[in-house]
Amino acid sequence: MIGTLIKKDLLLKVKSPGGFLLLVSMPLLFALLLGLIFGPKESGETAVRVRLLTEDHDRSFASQFLTGAFGRGELAQMFEVTALDSGTGRAWMDRGKGSALLVIPKGFGRTLLDEKPAELLLIKNPGESFAPRIAEETVSILAEGGDRLFRIADGPVREIRRHIDTDTEFTTGEIAVLSVNIYLLIRRLENVLFPPQIVLREAGVDGQEESVPSSVLYVHLLAGIAIFSLLFLIEALARDFHTEHERRTLHRQIAGPVGIGTFVSSKLIFLWIAGMAAHVLVWLAACLLFGIRIPAEQFGPFVLFSAILLAALTGVIGALYGLVRKRSQIQAVAPAVILFFGMTGGAMIQIDFLPPFLKPMSVLSPIYWGQDALKKMLIENLPPSAIGMNLAVLGLAALVFNGLAMMLFSRKFRP
Amino acid sequence: MLKVSGLTKTFGLLTAVDDLSFDVREGEIFGFLGPNGAGKTTTIHMICGLVHPDAGTIELDGRDVHRAGAGVRRKLGVVPQDVALYEELNAVENLNFWGALYGMKKAALKSRVEELLTMTGLADRAKDRVKTYSGGMKRRLNMAAGLIHHPRLLLLDEPTVGIDPQARHNMLQTIRNIAESGTTILYTTHYMDEAEALCDRLAILDHGRILAMGTQDEIQKIVGENRILRVTGTFEKTAAESLPDTLTDLSLISISENEVVYSLPVRHGTGQFIETLIRSGFGIDNLAIREPNLDSVFIKLTGRELRD
Numbered sequence: 003m004i005g006t007l008i009k010k011d012l013l014l015k016v017k018s019p020g021g022f023l024l025l026v027s028m029p030l031l032f033a034l035l036l037g038l039i040f041g042p043k044e045s046g047e048t049a050v051r052v053r054l055l056t057e058d059h060d061r062s063f064a065s066q067f068l069t070g071a072f073g074r075g076e077l078a079q080m081f082e083v084t085a086l087d088s089g090t091g092r093a094w095m096d097r098g099k100g101s102a103l104l105v106i107p108k109g110f111g112r113t114l115l116d117e118k119p120a121e122l123l124l125i126k127n128p129g130e131s132f133a134p135r136i137a138e139e140t141v142s143i144l145a146e147g148g149d150r151l152f153r154i155a156d157g158p159v160r161e162i163r164r165h166i167d168t169d170t171e172f173t174t175g176e177i178a179v180l181s182v183n184i185y186l187l188i189r190r191l192e193n194v195l196f197p198p199q200i201v202l203r204e205a206g207v208d209g210q211e212e213s214v215p216s217s218v219l220y221v222h223l224l225a226g227i228a229i230f231s232l233l234f235l236i237e238a239l240a241r242d243f244h245t246e247h248e249r250r251t252l253h254r255q256i257a258g259p260v261g262i263g264t265f266v267s268s269k270l271i272f273l274w275i276a277g278m279a280a281h282v283l284v285w286l287a288a289c290l291l292f293g294i295r296i297p298a299e300q301f302g303p304f305v306l307f308s309a310i311l312l313a314a315l316t317g318v319i320g321a322l323y324g325l326v327r328k329r330s331q332i333q334a335v336a337p338a339v340i341l342f343f344g345m346t347g348g349a350m351i352q353i354d355f356l357p358p359f360l361k362p363m364s365v366l367s368p369i370y371w372g373q374d375a376l377k378k379m380l381i382e383n384l385p386p387s388a389i390g391m392n393l394a395v396l397g398l399a400a401l402v403f404n405g406l407a408m409m410l411f412s413r414k415f416r417p
Numbered sequence: 418m419l420k421v422s423g424l425t426k427t428f429g430l431l432t433a434v435d436d437l438s439f440d441v442r443e444g445e446i447f448g449f450l451g452p453n454g455a456g457k458t459t460t461i462h463m464i465c466g467l468v469h470p471d472a473g474t475i476e477l478d479g480r481d482v483h484r485a486g487a488g489v490r491r492k493l494g495v496v497p498q499d500v501a502l503y504e505e506l507n508a509v510e511n512l513n514f515w516g517a518l519y520g521m522k523k524a525a526l527k528s529r530v531e532e533l534l535t536m537t538g539l540a541d542r543a544k545d546r547v548k549t550y551s552g553g554m555k556r557r558l559n560m561a562a563g564l565i566h567h568p569r570l571l572l573l574d575e576p577t578v579g580i581d582p583q584a585r586h587n588m589l590q591t592i593r594n595i596a597e598s599g600t601t602i603l604y605t606t607h608y609m610d611e612a613e614a615l616c617d618r619l620a621i622l623d624h625g626r627i628l629a630m631g632t633q634d635e636i637q638k639i640v641g642e643n644r645i646l647r648v649t650g651t652f653e654k655t656a657a658e659s660l661p662d663t664l665t666d667l668s669l670i671s672i673s674e675n676e677v678v679y680s681l682p683v684r685h686g687t688g689q690f691i692e693t694l695i696r697s698g699f700g701i702d703n704l705a706i707r708e709p710n711l712d713s714v715f716i717k718l719t720g721r722e723l724r725d
């Protein structure tokens with residue numbers, strides 16, 4: 003009987019696959035977009051040390067973040083950053099003490115917030131050839147990245163809207179939520195981009211190390227976003243809970259031979275299957291598009307991980323639907339919860355860069371455990387024991403939340 | 418076959434179903450006639466397990482429906498008042514789904530689906546999505562879905578609401594055929610003429626209570642067999658008022674400027690009445706004779722028209 007119920011749900015999706023395919027393509031679209039903009043460049047760079055002087059007149063979060071970026075992680079190896087007091091930079095440059103001077107004008111952060119292209123002043127040292135150019139390029143990428151991203155993303159976003167408009171499964175409200183999410187995502191992603199950028203530069207600087215393959219960049223970009231999108235996908239599919247209730251097909255089933263438990267478990271299994279299909283599609287496409295390779299020895303762990311991850315995601319969404327009764331309420335609550343997971347789980351901002359109060363909350367997000375495992379498997383190619391903790395946490399979440407979903411729904415639908 | 422006793426359900430302060438007892442016998446069409454809010458749907462929901470009764474028992478073939486659970490419910494076919502189908506699927510897919518839920522085998526299901534599609538006249542639209550159907554077609558498919566697994570007792574909750582007279586006529590014929598093929602039917606409606614045309618026995622329901630129950634003849638006897646006679650034209654008011662004095666058993670129901678309504682037992686015939694009218698100087702524009710029917714029963718029992 004469960005089989006019949008699931009088959010019916012799948013048939014319904016096959017008959018109108020618009021929304022499903024759209025949500026599957028979303029993470030790929032993002033990865034492709036970001037990869038194109040921030041992907042590796044073919045040119046080799048000589049090992050240079052860039053002495054960057056900074057004058058921050060803005061002292062905003064954005065400006066400090068920008069100057070901080072040079073001093074962080076791998077970039078720190080290339081850049082030697084000296085922060086100067088206002089107005090002293092010129093003198094330093096005149097004395098030849100810097101490759102370039104970056105002046106961040108007052109109001110820089112504000113402008114960024116207004117989504118206008120922000121202006122930065124970069125004064126290059128004419129006595130050096132490469133270093134100032136590297137500084138210029140890096141700064142321009144950091145500064146313009148968001149702006150360019152917006153302009154390039156504008157097309158696809160509008161395209162997505164058009165698709166959604168013709169898909170009856172979405173209401174105007176949902177489109178708005180989706181669009182906002184996409185914009186939010188893109189805006190936040192700006193920040194995620196630094197680390198891969200850094201990884202690649204370092205390869206050029208050192209000259210000795212193997213250049214990092216671009217597929218690594220894509221795994222970095224995709225891992226968090228893919229799981230984030232899966233949550234949105236499962237959430238969209240979970241609306242069937244309400245649809246069957248509103249269209250009375252749920253009542254008809256229960257008036258027949260279907261028990262409530264059977265109904266709910268069939269729905270959860272359906273969500274899992276559809277989620278798995280989307281997950282497989284995403285990574286399959288990622289392999290084809292981005293040259294990501296799943297190492298043979300990671301194949302088994304990847305499958306096991308996927309099954310458990312999807313069970314956890316299904317449980318989380320299921321429990322959420324069981325908890326929040328009305329369609330109107332869940333429409334507000336679900337995206338908020340998913341955004342929270344995305345934010346704390348590293349789908350939007352790299353976990354290292356999260357504000358200190360958010361960082362400890364990472365462990366609450368299934369996305370955190372998921373993307374961490376993906377990176378361990380696909381980038382570091384670590385043995386299965388390395389993701390044991392991830393599997394345990396996700397497995398436990400799967401058990402607890404699916405159980406909770408069953409319990410809440412049984413209470414909700416009992417005659 | 419179905420035995421309901423002492424069934425009660427309250428929603429907050431409202432008693433939707435109030436100490437209802439009736440039984441439906443093998444092979445008959447049992448009617449539930451009542452206006453909006455009478456408690457018809459609530460009763461059906463309790464029979465098929467969607468609503469838990471506050472009191473009372475429901476037995477199907479001697480087994481308690483709520484305690485015996487799904488096993489007993491398999492014998493029931495439910496046709497809900499609101500069309501409950503998957504609009505994105507076509508008729509065949511819908512019927513296949515509902516049939517498979519009851520564990521029907523492929524071959525049996527296939528022939529049953531064809532049979533039902535022919536019976537409901539949907540065969541040539543079978544491959545179209547339900548959302549492209551007219552309201553009447555959806556209702557017919559809704560009924561077919563309730564019949565798919567050969568239920569012994571079919572619960573039909575106002576299956577003709579919102580369809581045109583021609584389609585309704587066909588639907589009633591189909592229901593008669595279903596009954597003739599051996600399916601027992603519990604039929605709810607607020608159309609008096611449907612109940613009259615279809616039901617072997619019926620219960621008249623209002624505010625969750627049964628006001629009268631039995632065969633149509635038995636119910637008729639409750640109010641006596643009176644025709645309603647409505648005369649429109651010109652007449653002397655006093656003459657109209659004194660008419661019952663000249664004709665035995667005639668009684669006046671209402672009178673206005675140019676219309677007067679009487680009731681007269683059927684055994685008297687109408688010839689003498691018309692003669693008397695003419696003798697009393699009535700200028701008759703129109704004379705409407707309403708034979709005794711369930712509508713008049715309802716008016717008599719509640720003081721209201723059935724369709725409010």
Ligand SMILES: Nc1ncnc2c1ncn2[C@@H]1O[C@H](COP(=O)(O)OP(=O)(O)OP(=O)(O)O)[C@@H](O)[C@H]1O
Nearest residue numbers: 428433451452453454455456457458459460498607
């Ligand atoms: N779930 C519910 N909660 C509160 N009140 C309810 C509920 N279901 C039914 N009622 C009330 O119970 C009464 C009987 O409703 P019911 O649907 O059984 O009537 P009905 O005879 O089927 O009417 P209709 O001809 O309009 O379908 C109505 O007053 C209705 O408002």
Ligand SMILES: [Mg+2]
Nearest residue numbers: 457458459498
């Ligand atoms: Mg009703």
